[in-house]
Amino acid sequence: MGYDHFRYPDGRLGLCVADVSGKGVPAALFMTMTKGVLAAARHDSGDWPSVLTELNGHLGGVARRRSFVTMAAASIDPVSGVVDHVRAGHNPVLWRRAARGESVFLKPAGLGLGLAGNASFARVLRMERIQLEPRDALVFYSDGITEAMNEAREQFGEERLCQVVEDCDGRDAASTEAAILAAVRAFMGKSPPHDDMTLFVGRFD
Template structure:
């Protein structure tokens, strides 16, 4: 067979095709995965020695003879073993390849056998110097070129006659250096990519596990938050009452409450914390608890809101605040007395369709600990409708970023005013959903509806 470098390289390239398939199969095995993860047990070391020793033997068997010496990729196996498993694996695989090389004879058998063992040793030392990690692709290929250069040098130093050794090295140096470097490139490329894939998979699994844990925590947080809302609404003779809160996220900052008050009176609360998500939920829990305690202590809504504001302002170190509307309904007298602490003005729709806004009577809770709150009273008549809401209702946007708005809300309330509270609430929610279409809900939405008369 012709011994020209190009012809020889083509032969070696054919051998490399087999190596590529072998490399793919080996790197997909469980023990090789353990090696990539840094688990260099004696069992895995033995596997490395045997498998890459066989690769080294194949490199000799499939080579072509030039001047009585095989042109081959024998050093690829020990180098790979050393790069991924350290000196022990590299030397072990090299000894297997060297032993087989000695059986082939030839004037360069000693030099080539020593070079094979040395290739595994050098690769293993590079592995240790690289903090027991597979070297980068450029470093691995560069090392393979240098190791094969040393191989050629050993042939020149120890093989005799020198003229024959020089002729051999001149013929095989380029194809052998290129082919062995290509073999290291193939194994290195597959191994490094596999390692990256495994690291990415572990990161993904860790992220998914963390996400599941957080979702479970948020689910529990939502259940806890829902426990702050009334489990059921009281039956009020001569009135119908409905309420619902829909957080934009797992937890939210809106809340409502229905509080018993002396003399058969009933307190209605709706509030909105100035944030979303977990921070708002925590502040909502504080505000709800404080407001409930303050309302139980004070008979008048102005006093209850004032003391609640003082306590909330004292705890609001994050700059958060809460808008709140609190009214006390006297069912027998047919009146409400209310305080609006910076909240969206509730709508009072009279039986004749006239709409009144219950405007603010003070600042949001937590903004100013010394704020005072004005009380206002209104008489309710049969057929009147009171709609309390948070800004998530009126600020719900469609695909053109057009908000639902107070005007639409007032139109729906006016149109539905003759229906019970539950039906009115459902109609408002349906209109908001029709307005937003496929757009996601970006803010918490809470509604409390009180209808005078059944």
């Protein structure tokens, strides 16, 4: 599991959260390679669909379908609030529209990276553009958050995640992130961690 962020020359923030299939040293090495290829690909092209398609080709060639990476990526304009978002098989990003009292999971179509050839990958992939409003939040996360299990083997799930984020309307990104992690840990109780967790919260002011 990992994430990366960078600044575009025009001031936008680039962000991606990714999860590699499997665990242990092979998965860690695969993620390291993914970060390297991503860094190279985004220098060649500025748009997410091209970057992810190039990444898909590299990962598919190396892993031959036996490992794959899921990724949620976005370009965020901190001034206008315009967000371009792509999702390569990753858990849908939660968009909390605080002023409207709505929570939306962003689900633009997209296959996991390395699962299929570039033609299929590019055919399925869609980029979604949203317009943030003041106090809106974006929550990027790994399945280690929503699939965290309690002692009864129930999963934390998307509904509980939505509820915690809703309860954090009006709070800043850092305290929202802390509240989510605290809620997940409280839910898990004494059960051991099942998967690693990655979480990014952004709040638009």
